[in-house]
Amino acid sequence: MIKASKLAYEYIRRDEEGNVEGIVRALDGVDLDIKSGDFVAILGHNGSGKSTIAKEINAILEPTEGVLFVNNYDTSKEENIWDIRQSAGMVFQNPDNQLVASVVEEDVAFGPENLGVPTDEIILRVAEALEKVGMTAYRNSSPNHLSGGQKQRIAIAGILAMKPKCIVLDEPTAMLDPNGRKEVISTIHELNKKEGITILLITHYMDEVVGCDKVIVMDNGKVVMQGTPREIFSRPDEIKKHKLDLPQVTELADELAKEGVDMPKGILSIDEFVEAFTSRYAGK
Amino acid sequence: MLRDITLGQYYPTDSVIHRLDPRVKLTATLLFIVSMFLFHSFLGYAVAGICLAVVIVISHVPFRFMMKGLKTIWFLLIFTMIFNIFLTDGTILFQWKFIKISQEGLLTAAFMGLRLFFLIIGSSLMTLTTTPNQLTTGMETGLRWMKVIHVPVHEIAMMMSIALRFIPILMEETDKIMKAQQARGADFEEGKLMDRVRALVPVFVPLFVSAFRRANELAMAMEARCYRGDNGRTSMKPLKYAARDGIAYVIMVLFLVLIVFTDKIAALIF
Amino acid sequence: MLYLDKVNYIYQKGTAMEMPALHDVSIEIRDGEFIGVIGHTGSGKSTLIQHLNGLVKPTSGNIYYNGRDIWDEDFSRKELRTKVGLVFQYPEYQLFETTVEKDVEFGPTNMKLPKLEVQMRAFEALKTVGIGEDLYDVSPFDLSGGQKRRVAIAGILAMRPEVIVLDEPTAGLDPCGRDEILEAIARIRKERNITVVLVSHSMEDVARYVDRLIVMDHGMVKFDGPTKEVFQNYEELEKIGLAAPQVTYLTAALMKKGVPLPGIATTVEEAKEMLKAVTGAR
Known part of the structure; x- marks a missing residue:
């Protein structure tokens, strides 16, 4: 679905007078291979290059070096832009700044309208998309009256109505409260499972990564770690080195192991912890 | 909450006027404004006033609500009228030092006031019935x-x-x-x-x-x-015309004819 | 020092959108406390903190600052705002000056202090939040997210408030930026010894830092007590759409399985000590 080879992106930083201050290499030799139907998380602190990847995938930025293919379209070719954006939809961080219309259903219709879809089909697609994110009841509301989590679900519906193969979400939960975060994360998991849509979730919240197929950790524009959540979480010291957090249970298990308590590596959930702990220390 | 302030001043009811195609209402408003300059007689004002009143009644928007929207424009209205009263020459009815009021002045003031009033009510009727x-x-x-x-x-x-x-x-x-x-x-x-x-x-x-x-x-x-x-x-x-929109257009033409016609008759009578 | 007595607040009273936002809220904030306020969006916590410095007037009830009613005729609320510093959510969106230093000086300048005093306070505040001198002349718009936010906090701190209220100071930051802010708050506590009220969505942060926790729900105070005691009610918290730290659930689950723990834990360190004790610290 998404394939990158030695992808690099550089931009020139200028000071106030417009003099060149230096060249920033936001992406540096990134190789990616994301298969259709995968749920992949990209982790990294701010400035690690993870948002640049999202913009590359959506052909908002053009690669400086290397190649990037999205749904077999080369992103460096101008004529592919609209096909790329249709097949890999994008959801941004700020829920307010990506909704265009002042009525929910009209906003969801915005994408298909741009694609020139006939009226009857737009109506069908909008109804279907709102159904999938569970927002049908709000179709005639104003986005201004919705919660952050609901607005993000509308943004997702707006992308779904374009019938994409893949959705790229650039820190979709950073501005939400815990309930909003849960709403959004469970919505995208469901889309991945039921509709088979490839999901690329860019985030810095470790706990959102737990149910993913694959995790990619970025730092300094490079891919520094890659693997299943369990593989990644088994290397807690490395994660901390890249300025990321661990879920509390993983951290606790790791701390205990360091103190000589027999705990396995890469614990992801409360249940796993309880299971591991009681099987070893029951009755003591 | 500030986010609840609706722009314009849409007043939701389920009237025929609300359901009209917005293009019809835009045209009607434009036509009404133009028609204001087509007559100069009492009869003309009476006809326009009655037509406006009928539309208001059909729209189910309470008249008092419409007057609320006029609050900020009262000043302009009164200002225009006073200006006309004092600055029009003609048969003097009342004089005190340099201030004089003429019959023609009173008449023009009344007409100007009425015309402005109709204009404002007419166009706010559109924003009240159209989101x-x-x-x-x-x-x-x-x-x-x-x-x-x-x-x-x-x-x-x-x-x-x-x-x-x-x-x-x-x-x-x-x-x-x-x-x-x-x-x-x-x-x-x-x-x-x-x-x-x-x-x-x-x-x-x-x-x-x-x-x-x-x-x-x-x-x-x-x-x-x-x-x-x-x-x-x-x-x-997409906007699609319904039968009622056609009827509305016909009524508009009839209104225009009526206005021009009454003015002619008024000219004959008076 | 701050005392709220049966405060009620009704949104847009007298209009069709009338909505109760606070209901009979009575809270006492004492000198030197570190208080956390939690509650889901719309629980009234933002309205509550805007009452503390007189930005919002209660519909009924009274608020006292050092024994004086802040809505008395001759009480200066402008002065109150310098004593009760309120840092809004996403405070970096309020930066407007050309340099970091000037922006931090805005507050003390409004207090009509002598120029030297203004500068001193700004330096002091910037130091507390960990912004180095090399950034004083930089435009605040060129800073990183975490830095911007610390500058904004310094802007409040420079007024030398006796209480500082922070509305979700870590929202939207990455772990790095979040730690920077939390460290800055810890330093404020240590260096200034002032009262801190922290509104947060992160139960982990609240559990780690604050001594007393106030839980808001539907405009009412649902719980108010020592942090650990409040988290004992984790099942109740769940019902009103909140949660406890993950280790709290973990220790509760372990106890249910018969692991003999002294009680629930609220921080990783605490849980670690408990579990180590159980295993006999081999």
């Missing part, structure tokens, strides 16, 4: 022919609908920034005029920065959703 969204769509569809003379109709309509979405957000944001600066000791209520203007800098700078940031992000989000102007763009809710 801002419908109005935008109506303009885009109804004025599409203007593209021939290079008027960017689609772009203007898109700008209007984005403004409709973001004005409440920015208003709420202004409120928040003002409070935040107040928490840093800013004072918006005291001091001379210049001080008060200067006190707004800490509000407007962050507001503009935020507006530009939002604009940037929105532009990117729109592009990501394949927006490329109205090239091959379709619509989920």
Whole structure:
């Protein structure tokens, strides 16, 4: 679905007078291979290059070096832009700044309208998309009256109505409260499972990564770690080195192991912890 | 809550007027404004007034609600009337030093006042019965022919609908920034005029920065959703004329004929 | 020092959109406390903190600052705002000056202090939040997210408030930026010894830092007590759409399985000590 080879992106930083201050290499030799139907998380602190990847995938930025293919379209070719954006939809961080219309259903219709879809089909697609994110009841509301989590679900519906193969979400939960975060994360998991849509979730919240197929950790524009959540979480010291957090249970298990308590590596959930702990220390 | 302020002043009821195609209402409003200049007789005013009253009754918008919207314009109305009373020459009815009131002055003032009143009520009837969204769509569809003379109709309509979405957000944001600066000791209520203007800098700078940031992000989000102007763009809710819209157009023509006709008759009688 | 007595607040009173936002809220904030306020969006916590410095007037009830009613005729609320510093959510959106230093000086300048004093306070505040001198002349718009936010906090701190109220100071930051802010708050506590009220969505942060926790729900105070005691009610918290730290659930689950723990834990360190004790610290 998404394939990158030695992808690099550089931009020139200028000071106030417009003099060149230096060249920033936001992406540096990134190789990616994301298969259709995968749920992949990209982790990294701010400035690690993870948002640049999202913009590359959506052909908002053009690669400086290397190649990037999205749904077999080369992103460096101008004529592919609209096909790329249709097949890999994008959801941004700020829920307010990506909704265009002042009525929910009209906003969801915005994408298909741009694609020139006939009226009857737009109506069908909008109804279907709102159904999938569970927002049908709000179709005639104003986005201004919705919660952050609901607005993000509308943004997702707006992308779904374009019938994409893949959705790229650039820190979709950073501005939400815990309930909003849960709403959004469970919505995208469901889309991945039921509709088979490839999901690329860019985030810095470790706990959102737990149910993913694959995790990619970025730092300094490079891919520094890659693997299943369990593989990644088994290397807690490395994660901390890249300025990321661990879920509390993983951290606790790791701390205990360091103190000589027999705990396995890469614990992801409360249940796993309880299971591991009681099987070893029951009755003591 | 600031976000609940609706732009314009849409008054939701389920009347025939509300259900009319926005293009019809736009045309009707335009026609009504033009018609105001087609008659100069009492009879004309009476006919126009009756027609307006009938439409108001059909629209189910309470007259008192409409008058509320007039509040800010009362001043203009009275000002115009006074101006006309004192500055029109003619048969003097009353004189005190340099102030004189003439019969013609009173008449022109009454006509001017009435005409202004009709204009305002007539056009607010449109905004009261049409949502801002419908109005935008109506303009885009109804004025599409203007593209021939290079008027960017689609772009203007898109700008209007984005403004409709973001004005409440920015208003709420202004409120928040003002409070935040107040928490840093800013004072918006005291001091001379210049001080008060200067006190707004800490509000407007962050507001503009935020507006530009939002604009940037929105532009990117729109592009990501394949927006490329109205090239091959379709619509989920295209405007379609119904039978009632045809009837409305016929009534409009009849109204125009009636107005011109009454003025002719009035001229014959008086 | 701050005392709220049966405060009620009704949104847009007298209009169709009338909505109760606070209901009979009575809270006492004492000198030197570190208080956390939690509650889901719309629970009234933002409205509550805007009452503390007189930005919002209660519909009924009274608020006292050092024994004086803040809505008395002759009480200066402008002065109150310098004593009760309120840092709004996303405070970096209120930066407006050309340099970091000037922006931080805005508050003390409004207090009409002598120039030297203003500068001193700004330096001091910037130091507390960990912004180095090399950044004083930089435009605040060129800073990183975490830095911007610390500058904004310094802007409040420079007024030398006796209480500082922070509305979700870590929202939207990455772990790095979040730690910077939390460290800055810890330093404020240590260096200034002032009262801190922290509104947060992160139960982990609240559990780690604050001594007393106030839980808001539907405009009412649902719980108010020592942090650990409040988290004992984790099942109740769940019902009103909130949660406890993950280790709290973990220790509760372990106890249910018969692991003999002295009680629930609220921080990783605490849980670690408990579990180590159980295993006999081999």
